Amino acid sequence: MAVYTDITEVELGDFLRHYDVGGLLSYKGIAEGSENSNFLLHTSSASFILTIYEKRVDEADLPFFLGLMEHLAGKGVSCPLPVHQRDGAVIGRLAGKPAALITFLEGLSLRRPDAESCREVGKALGELHVASTDFALSRPNALAMDGWRTLWAGARDRAHEVEPSLTAELDEEFRSLAESWPNALPAGVIHADLFPDNVFFLEGKLSGLIDFYFACNDFYAYDLSIGLNAWCFEKDGSFNQTKSRALLAGYQSVRPLSAAEREALPTLCRGSALRFLLTRLYDWLTIPDGPLVQKRDPLEYISKLRFHRQISSASEYGLS
């Protein structure tokens, strides 16, 4: 939620000369995307997002992220389309950092999604999984079990500051998940971060998906479990089965789940709750406080993790 890289109109003008996008009318740093610097540009032809990739994004991953957006857009998924430079490149450099220009998607993120929105999100996630099956590139999930262990190693010593019993609880969770984690489920390219911030709606209809910078290869049903965690809990922490039922039904209207995927769902939900718990916990403990720093509360995901732990069957999610 910040603009990290400052750019001048001269640098930006030089950068845009590589693109056929009309004359620059304005650019504003926007408070969006926690990993990169983003600017909303108006040109004489249209609106665009300019993203400057900061340290947390590995430049070697950019062909995957940008290629995926282009692949998905080509398959009819509504997502930002990387704009090619006159010489064909989609990755440029600005202020000494890698940068890309992508089309601007109109739309609003929902803060209070209803069940019908959840159904549309489930359907869009299924469509994304189907549309990416023939995408040529792949990228391992850096935030899978090994990545979680690394985060935990960096946060474990101070986890008691958040909740005294957290250290023992998460040690046990790691042990349990290592035993129960599925090793063969349908897999492919997943979004891996399909939170309400990253889904746009216009007039009640889903209008687009954004922010593919966590996309990677992993189980499709794991992506679905991220969606359940992100969309189907209320602000008070309670699970909303009506929304979950809708999200799962939307997904299955495009890509029905196998018996193995259904059976694994509670375990996958625990895993994805642990994943977001760990990144939040790590940030909570390591990012210095400041007047403009908004850190997300790790406790939200401790509560979600505990919810999933007491689920005995995927039918409790409203899976039909």
Added chain:
Amino acid sequence: MAVYTDITEVELGDFLRHYDVGGLLSYKGIAEGSENSNFLLHTSSASFILTIYEKRVDEADLPFFLGLMEHLAGKGVSCPLPVHQRDGAVIGRLAGKPAALITFLEGLSLRRPDAESCREVGKALGELHVASTDFALSRPNALAMDGWRTLWAGARDRAHEVEPSLTAELDEEFRSLAESWPNALPAGVIHADLFPDNVFFLEGKLSGLIDFYFACNDFYAYDLSIGLNAWCFEKDGSFNQTKSRALLAGYQSVRPLSAAEREALPTLCRGSALRFLLTRLYDWLTIPDGPLVQKRDPLEYISKLRFHRQISSASEYGLS
């Protein structure tokens, strides 16, 4: 440089129902304006800026600020135009705070203005002074001598942290300015913050002025001195007389300076350098550090203040 107030699409939808601006397509918090929360809105009819006024702006001043913009726009000054609600009001409420919708001005702020840009800025400042002569409202300058004294009282004890000799130097500067400050010069509504951030250009031509939230009544030539400080020094701290000459000529092409104004210019320049020095010093000493906090260096204005102190005649500014 931050969005302070978070709003939901539901609140924003409720707010916009009071306006005849078409359907909302998107809204983005923009990293602009250090005092308020600003959002760039796209609707089916146009682009707008939504400003939510934070604590540092006194709600009682809003009719002055917004009325001034409307007055100036009506006189042909290119500046944002407040949009009226269906019932005629220009000040609404959003997230429990006063808020206004203004038209979005396309244009780019220059980081490296040249002399010709300075000439245009001078001319625009003169036009602003002429256009506001018949504006009905007035607002005292909260950052005039008394305001400077208040800031100094809050920063004086720790001023040595910035530079050991600063306390004595500024005590003496206050004494000297109190003696030499003019008490009768042509006065009226001034912008009071016409920095490069607040002036837009398109294709080399000045396209608009923004951010009237420091506007107040004071000497016109004091506003001009702010312009000299803001536009006519290079990044290395050196004074660029070519730019100063151009800015002053641009101003005088619209509103020639009186003999008294010319004579007072070095003193006014010292005053405005002190004003920005003090606000920066105060922020420097009182705002907690944080990873996203960008505080502006008070030393820049200490150096400008010293430059003006050794000016013996306004002709050294290139005033013809």
